[in-house]
Amino acid sequence: MGIFNKIFSKKSRLPESDGIFFTEIQNMLGFDPLDLSHYRKAFTHRSSNKLDEKGFPINYERLEFLGDAMLGSVIAAHLFNEVPTGDEGYLTKMRSKIVSREHLNELGRDLNLIKWVESKVSAQHFGENIHGNLFEAFIGAIYLDRGFDYCEKFIHQKVILPYVDIAQLEGKVISYKSLVIEWCQKEKKPFLYEVYEDNGVEGQKHFGVKLKIDGRVVSRARATSKKKAEEQASKRAFFAFQEKINKK
Amino acid sequence: MGIFNKIFSKKSRLPESDGIFFTEIQNMLGFDPLDLSHYRKAFTHRSSNKLDEKGFPINYERLEFLGDAMLGSVIAAHLFNEVPTGDEGYLTKMRSKIVSREHLNELGRDLNLIKWVESKVSAQHFGENIHGNLFEAFIGAIYLDRGFDYCEKFIHQKVILPYVDIAQLEGKVISYKSLVIEWCQKEKKPFLYEVYEDNGVEGQKHFGVKLKIDGRVVSRARATSKKKAEEQASKRAFFAFQEKINKK
Numbered sequence: 001m002g003i004f005n006k007i008f009s010k011k012s013r014l015p016e017s018d019g020i021f022f023t024e025i026q027n028m029l030g031f032d033p034l035d036l037s038h039y040r041k042a043f044t045h046r047s048s049n050k051l052d053e054k055g056f057p058i059n060y061e062r063l064e065f066l067g068d069a070m071l072g073s074v075i076a077a078h079l080f081n082e083v084p085t086g087d088e089g090y091l092t093k094m095r096s097k098i099v100s101r102e103h104l105n106e107l108g109r110d111l112n113l114i115k116w117v118e119s120k121v122s123a124q125h126f127g128e129n130i131h132g133n134l135f136e137a138f139i140g141a142i143y144l145d146r147g148f149d150y151c152e153k154f155i156h157q158k159v160i161l162p163y164v165d166i167a168q169l170e171g172k173v174i175s176y177k178s179l180v181i182e183w184c185q186k187e188k189k190p191f192l193y194e195v196y197e198d199n200g201v202e203g204q205k206h207f208g209v210k211l212k213i214d215g216r217v218v219s220r221a222r223a224t225s226k227k228k229a230e231e232q233a234s235k236r237a238f239f240a241f242q243e244k245i246n247k248k
Numbered sequence: 249m250g251i252f253n254k255i256f257s258k259k260s261r262l263p264e265s266d267g268i269f270f271t272e273i274q275n276m277l278g279f280d281p282l283d284l285s286h287y288r289k290a291f292t293h294r295s296s297n298k299l300d301e302k303g304f305p306i307n308y309e310r311l312e313f314l315g316d317a318m319l320g321s322v323i324a325a326h327l328f329n330e331v332p333t334g335d336e337g338y339l340t341k342m343r344s345k346i347v348s349r350e351h352l353n354e355l356g357r358d359l360n361l362i363k364w365v366e367s368k369v370s371a372q373h374f375g376e377n378i379h380g381n382l383f384e385a386f387i388g389a390i391y392l393d394r395g396f397d398y399c400e401k402f403i404h405q406k407v408i409l410p411y412v413d414i415a416q417l418e419g420k421v422i423s424y425k426s427l428v429i430e431w432c433q434k435e436k437k438p439f440l441y442e443v444y445e446d447n448g449v450e451g452q453k454h455f456g457v458k459l460k461i462d463g464r465v466v467s468r469a470r471a472t473s474k475k476k477a478e479e480q481a482s483k484r485a486f487f488a489f490q491e492k493i494n495k496k
Contacts, residue, residue, distance in 0.1 A: 056332055065336045069324035076317035077391070084304055088313045143325070148396040 021116075027199075028111065029142065030157055031150060038063075038141035043134065045119035045126075060137035067139030070148065071099055074155040075164075082166060097169050098159075104132030107159060110225045111205070113138060162224035176234035180211070183241070189214045193230050209233045269364075275447075276359065277390065278405055279398060286311075286389035291382065293367035293374075311388030312381050318391045319347055319384065322403045323412075330414060345417050346407070352380030355407060358473050359453070361386060410472035424482035428459070431489070437462045441478050446470075457481045 018036060025033045033039060042060050044050055050058040075098050079091050086094065097103070108114070108131030114123060117134065143151045168175075177193075184191040194210040208222045209229040218240060221232035266284060273281045281287060290308050292298055298306040323346050327339050334342070345351070356362070356379030362371060365382065391399045416423075425441075432439040442458040456470045457477040466488060469480035 054332075061336045062328060062334070062339065065339045066324055066328045069321040073317040073321040073396075076314055080310060080314045080388075084302075086310070088309045091310065091313045140328075148321075148400075152396075 024116075029150075029154055031146070031153070033145055035145050038145045039138070040118075042137040042141035043113070043116040043118055045117055045121065047120040048118050049120070060134065060140075063137035063140030063144075064133050065140070066143055067136035067141075068099075070143045070151050071136065071139050071155060071159070074152045075099060075159075077152075078156075078160055078164070079166075094166070094169060098164055101129065101132055103163070104135050105129060106131070106225075106227065107163065108132050108135035108138075110207075110227075111135065111138075111158065158224070162228050175231065176238045177230055180213075180234045180237055180241075184213060193233070195226055195229070211237050213237070272364075277398075277402055279394070279401070281393055283393050286393045287386070288366075290385040290389035291361070291364040291366055293365055293369065295368040296366050297368070308382065308385035308388075311385035311392075313388070314391060315384035315387030315389075316347075318387050318396065318399050319403060319407070322400045323347060323407075325400075326404075326408055326412070327414075342414070342417055346412055349377065349380055351411070352383050353377060354379070354473075354475065355411065356380050356383035356386075358455070358475075359383065359386075359406065406472070410476050423479065424486045425478055428461075428482045428485055428489075432461060441481070443474055443477070459485050461485070 021039070022033065022036060025036065025039050041058055042063050044059045046057065046059040046061060048059065052058050072095065075095050076091070079086065079094050079098075083091070083094070105128055113134040114126070114130060117123070117126075117130075119126075139151060139155065142154050181191065190213070192212040194212060196208045198206050198208060206222050206224055207226045207229045209220065209226070209232070210217050211219045211230075211233040219233045219236035221229045221236060223229040223232055269287070270281065270284060273284065273287050289306055290311050292307045294305065294307040294309060296307065300306050320343065323343050324339070327334065327342050327346075331339065331342070353376055361382040362374070362378065365371070365374075365378075367374075387399060387403065390402050429439065438461070440460040442460060444456045446454050446456060454470050454472055455474045455477045457468065457474070457480070458465050459467045459469075459478075459481040467481045467484035469477045469484060471477040471480055
């Protein structure tokens with residue numbers, strides 16, 4: 001970015017703390033946020049007791065409702081298009097798996113949304129569900145800020161691409177990680193999934209995994225979620241060791 | 249519309265039966281459909297046993313899933329914006345009221361969607377829920393044909409404007425119709441809500457109501473749903489008779 005662009009960029013017109021927040025949100029979104037107040041609200045816990053100028057509470061709870069609805073319809077449209085043979089019952093079941101509480105918590109945790117939370121309660125007092133709640137609220141904020149299409153774009157990038165493997169959700173594909181662990185246990189070989197984080201290109205967070213068996217790195221993988229990176233590394237190790245595993 | 253426009257209009261490029269269907273769908277939507285096949289599918293009952301070129305069944309059941317999701321998120325966004333004081337629990341409750349099975353059946357029935365159904369079963373064998381199912385499927389078809397924003401436009405026009413009265417849903421506003429009926433029964437006066445349909449301007453269906461008490465027309469109203477027209481006529485009658493009613 002040239003010096004003139006830099007001077008006139010959106011970021012430089014904001015107070016410094018907003019500038020940092022803007023850049024971080026922008027990195028997370030993959031596009032520009034227009035009104036940061038929605039995102040600030042998405043990270044404001046009720047314990048902060050904030051009120052707006054009309055005396056209404058400012059916190060993320062209403063945004064959760066909105067985000068949950070948007071997530072539901074984006075996932076519905078995705079499944080509808082991806083699985084042309086799936087009937088209504090199948091589509092409904094698959095969607096519940098994708099938007100399960102556990103899955104949303106995982107998404108929120110992997111994105112490390114909690115680091116932005118404004119609260120009067122310390123982080124260790126939050127239950128596990130705060131991760132999923134923040135994730136839903138964040139989606140609600142995107143909808144308010146940029147509308148449905150951007151919401152869909154974000155969900156595709158951060159939920160569908162890294163997390164939604166239809167074959168795996170259907171249980172047709174076994175988990176390679178569990179195969180690898182089973183094999184290591186049978187063979188009494190110590191194993192270790194060594195996870196590291198990096199911010200890759202364009203600041204999108206990635207998780208790298210080195211799978212060590214018997215102290216030796218047998219495979220590596222890098223993905224947008226820990227789970228996916230571990231699964232990928234396991235798959236690679238699995239194919240490398242396939243003969244050995246199949247013989248047992 | 250001039251003769252040249254007419255010759256080159258979308259409608260004139262379609263086979264005659266599609267031309268009629270196009271015009272009717274266009275009137276219903278308030279904008280142009282682009283791909284009629286989505287709407288045809290939205291009215292194809294499973295009993296017709298139709299298959300597409302890949303051998304997948306063509307019927308509206310999958311579209312119901314999609315439409316239900318879109319309706320849910322449009323209503324969520326509407327409530328979020330309209331009721332800034334409503335918390336998550338309130339918003340969830342209000343949305344369930346609006347998208348209740350009973351309410352969806354009423355919407356589908358008022359739009360008379362059943363007249364388009366292609367089926368090998370005769371209409372009297374359909375249960376009551378077919379109205380709501382067709383309504384959801386129709387919304388699904390709009391989403392596939394024109395995307396979320398048009399879907400939202402349609403839902404605003406056909407669901408929110410005519411049916412969603414937040415105060416009434418909250419139970420804060422009493423039903424004027426029930427007040428009028430109560431009064432007539434107390435006074436032993438015969439009453440009749442005489443309903444007629446018309447296609448008004450731009451082909452949008454309207455319902456007219458004449459409220460007759462003691463054989464005399466006491467009020468009239470016209471609205472986009474029977475229920476709303478009756479309520480409106482009752483409200484007018486109520487204010488006209490207010491003194492009488494209040495004295496009892």
